[in-house]
Amino acid sequence: xTSRISIIIPSYNEGQNVDLLHRRLSAVALLLPEYEFxxxxxxxxxxxxxxxxxxxxxxxxxxxxxxxxxxxxIEAGLRAAxxxxxxxxxxxxxxxxxxxxxxxxxxREGYEVVNTKxxxxxxxxxxxxxxxxxxxxxxxxxxEITIEPGSADFRLIDRRVVDELNKLTEKNKFYxxxxxxxxxxxxxxxxxxxxxxxxxxxxxFRKMISLARVGLxxxxxxxxxxxxxxxxxxxxxxxxxxxxxxxxxLITATDYFGGAAILAGFIIMNNGFLIFIFGLMSTYQVTxxxxxxxxxxxxxxxxx
Ligand code: UDP
Ligand code: MG
Numbered sequence: 001x002t003s004r005i006s007i008i009i010p011s012y013n014e015g016q017n018v019d020l021l022h023r024r025l026s027a028v029a030l031l032l033p034e035y036e037f038x039x040x041x042x043x044x045x046x047x048x049x050x051x052x053x054x055x056x057x058x059x060x061x062x063x064x065x066x067x068x069x070x071x072x073x074i075e076a077g078l079r080a081a082x083x084x085x086x087x088x089x090x091x092x093x094x095x096x097x098x099x100x101x102x103x104x105x106x107x108r109e110g111y112e113v114v115n116t117k118x119x120x121x122x123x124x125x126x127x128x129x130x131x132x133x134x135x136x137x138x139x140x141x142x143x144e145i146t147i148e149p150g151s152a153d154f155r156l157i158d159r160r161v162v163d164e165l166n167k168l169t170e171k172n173k174f175y176x177x178x179x180x181x182x183x184x185x186x187x188x189x190x191x192x193x194x195x196x197x198x199x200x201x202x203x204x205f206r207k208m209i210s211l212a213r214v215g216l217x218x219x220x221x222x223x224x225x226x227x228x229x230x231x232x233x234x235x236x237x238x239x240x241x242x243x244x245x246x247x248x249x250l251i252t253a254t255d256y257f258g259g260a261a262i263l264a265g266f267i268i269m270n271n272g273f274l275i276f277i278f279g280l281m282s283t284y285q286v287t288x289x290x291x292x293x294x295x296x297x298x299x300x301x302x303x304x
Pocket of ligand 1: 091
């Protein structure tokens, strides 16, 4: 009895890497004869010959009409996969296929999610490592999920997790967060990332910012709470200031605090009030946004 494992590979302008990656995957597959591997390459609207290379492999392939982004490619792969487990890895050989036996081993031990964590070698530039580190720190501090710094979209997930992910209807998916949000039993395996063999990182600064924005806004209400909180603080401060100046004027019967000063205090109070109202209204918008995301209220692991 062999079980099938799907390997999904988002590829954007990876023409030079496709063959090499497929060869390395096949070499790993030879070591695991008890499994049948299903390869699904997703060509995310590449402008090089990525699709041409995929076609020569005799594997499954999905070609997007244009560049829709890494997370969309993962989504397409997850929906197409038929295996009992799905492994997602980048098409640029930065995620070593040689780690696959270890991922499968942990899965066999009962882990439904096997994440990977790169042992932070000097592979990526200093700026990328620093920004990634800061991003995860911020995300973990203010959101409902925790993601290990050094995580990438290189992991194995059990069929049950794939099915749950495929049920999610939100359009802007941040898989790193969603897999975590679902729950399930997870393990982490660390690896030494390799240098990109060919081509350049296609995660432009803009794409990275956009991913970070989706990650933050879809898992955290903290920025808006912070705005409402700041508004309330300014309101209270302005109010106290105005009251103090007003009373001082009344009690001492001097005009040490003139009308302009009192008016300034009043304006601070009023601005605080407006900011608070903004924050409050946004809280309702977030509530609506959450309804739109339409995430299930809970995910069941077992039933008797
Ligand atoms: N990728 C994609 N669509 C994009 C950008 C990237 O499918 O619009 C793929 C890319 O081919 C690679 C993976 O996503 O397999 C990660 O991209 P990249 O290597 O550029 O990011 P980095 O490793 O620098 O974070
Ligand atoms: Mg890469």
